[in-house]
Amino acid sequence: MRLLTHNMLSSNIKGVTNGFPLRIEPETITQKPVDFNPDFLKNMFSKIDWKALSQASKIMGYAELPEDVPDQTVLESDEFLKKFHHALLEIHLEEGVLVCPETGRKFPVNKGIPNMLLHEDEV
Amino acid sequence: MESKDEGMVVLQESGNKNREWVSENQTKPNLVVEGIGIKIELEQYPTGAHIASRMLYTAENSFEDISGKVVADFGCGCGTLGLAATLLDADFVFDSHVIGVDMDEDSLEIATINADDLEAEMELIQCQINNLKWRGQIVDTVVMNPPFGTRNKGADMEFLSVALKVASQAVYSLHKTTTREHIKRAALRDYNAASAEVICELRYDLPKLYKFHKKKDVDIAVDLWRLAVMSFCAELLVLLHIFRVRKSLKFSSKCN
Numbered sequence: 001m002r003l004l005t006h007n008m009l010s011s012n013i014k015g016v017t018n019g020f021p022l023r024i025e026p027e028t029i030t031q032k033p034v035d036f037n038p039d040f041l042k043n044m045f046s047k048i049d050w051k052a053l054s055q056a057s058k059i060m061g062y063a064e065l066p067e068d069v070p071d072q073t074v075l076e077s078d079e080f081l082k083k084f085h086h087a088l089l090e091i092h093l094e095e096g097v098l099v100c101p102e103t104g105r106k107f108p109v110n111k112g113i114p115n116m117l118l119h120e121d122e123v
Numbered sequence: 124m125e126s127k128d129e130g131m132v133v134l135q136e137s138g139n140k141n142r143e144w145v146s147e148n149q150t151k152p153n154l155v156v157e158g159i160g161i162k163i164e165l166e167q168y169p170t171g172a173h174i175a176s177r178m179l180y181t182a183e184n185s186f187e188d189i190s191g192k193v194v195a196d197f198g199c200g201c202g203t204l205g206l207a208a209t210l211l212d213a214d215f216v217f218d219s220h221v222i223g224v225d226m227d228e229d230s231l232e233i234a235t236i237n238a239d240d241l242e243a244e245m246e247l248i249q250c251q252i253n254n255l256k257w258r259g260q261i262v263d264t265v266v267m268n269p270p271f272g273t274r275n276k277g278a279d280m281e282f283l284s285v286a287l288k289v290a291s292q293a294v295y296s297l298h299k300t301t302t303r304e305h306i307k308r309a310a311l312r313d314y315n316a317a318s319a320e321v322i323c324e325l326r327y328d329l330p331k332l333y334k335f336h337k338k339k340d341v342d343i344a345v346d347l348w349r350l351a352v353m354s355f356c357a358e359l360l361v362l363l364h365i366f367r368v369r370k371s372l373k374f375s376s377k378c379n
Contacts, residue, residue, distance in 0.1 A: 004193070004261070005222055005246050012256035020258050032244065037217050040191050047261050047291075089220070113231055116250035123254060 011100035021052035022098035057087040175207040188264040191217030197267035199223030202234030209243040222246040260291035287314040300344035317353040
């Protein structure tokens with residue numbers, strides 16, 4: 001699971017009002033190279049929840065992103081875009097759990113696939 | 124009955140029907156779709172490689188909805204549509220980032236094997252579509268071959284409604300031609316789609332998979348839909364328009 005995916009996943013347990021972001025408890029982390037596409041990143045920048053990304057990235061062992069939302073002007077810097085690219089697309093959570101911020105319910109991640117299935121009493 | 128949409132392409136003319144299927148069988152890549160315990164309660168039917176490639180090719184070539192985009196494949200099963208989206212990249216400059224969603228663990232396992240075989244990168248999430256909650260509209264395009272809703276009533280509409288919520292650009296979906304009117308009405312009226320168009324009519328070659336299938340193979344008429352998502356600006360314009368109409372109505376009633 002990439003951090004791009006983590007940035008949109010939300011806990012949808014019945015009664016939960018704020019299921020985002022899911023806290024990551026990593027066990028195995030892998031990295032896979034992806035082609036660098038600055039236009040894609042510039043477009044994604046406005047859609048991403050920056051705090052969730054920078055925190056998730058830190059937990060995954062990559063602390064190169066600024067904690068607070070950077071100014072739009074950073075998009076002109078290739079150095080910044082490359083860090084953003086790496087955090088968003090190249091770091092994978094292979095094994096671990098995602099924790100619902102409100103209920104503490106754990107969603108397991110096996111072989112890179114988060115299991116977001118809900119139990120009957122959670123729907 | 125609604126007249127055929129302009130510009131609709133009927134991919135299979137009756138004259139060369141047989142030839143078409145022969146060619147499909149020949150071009151089928153070695154994806155694993157058969158030989159698994161297919162689950163009827165989930166209405167699992169494999170998407171033919173021919174339909175998948177037509178769907179993704181049209182989405183990219185006519186509408187630029189695939190390359191360089193975040194694409195979600197709802198009810199991805201063995202990953203045929205999502206993987207077709209990643210394979211399109213070979214012809215284009217930019218990678219698309221594909222996320223397949225399915226509730227069935229066995230299907231996801233096969234999707235993983237298929238992706239590895241094709242050396243394609245596809246993210247997978249195990250989740251039921253009607254329980255899916257995604258923050259914002261990070262996904263640009265949703266492609267899907269949802270359950271037709273024959274055995275599990277309303278499943279097709281559930282997929283459609285969620286897809287139109289998470290996509291920022293467009294949804295491509297296959298539905299039985301017999302449900303055309305219903306889909307159009309629901310998409311525009313209930314799910315807030317900006318437009319709903321059948322972009323081509325296909326024949327879905329359904330092999331005999333389940334015991335209750337009486338005939339050996341069945342051809343089902345299927346529509347390939349493109350549903351455009353209402354953008355925030357478009358929504359504002361619509362509201363503004365309604366406001367103006369109401370105002371002018373009030374004005375004219377005063378005059379009378």
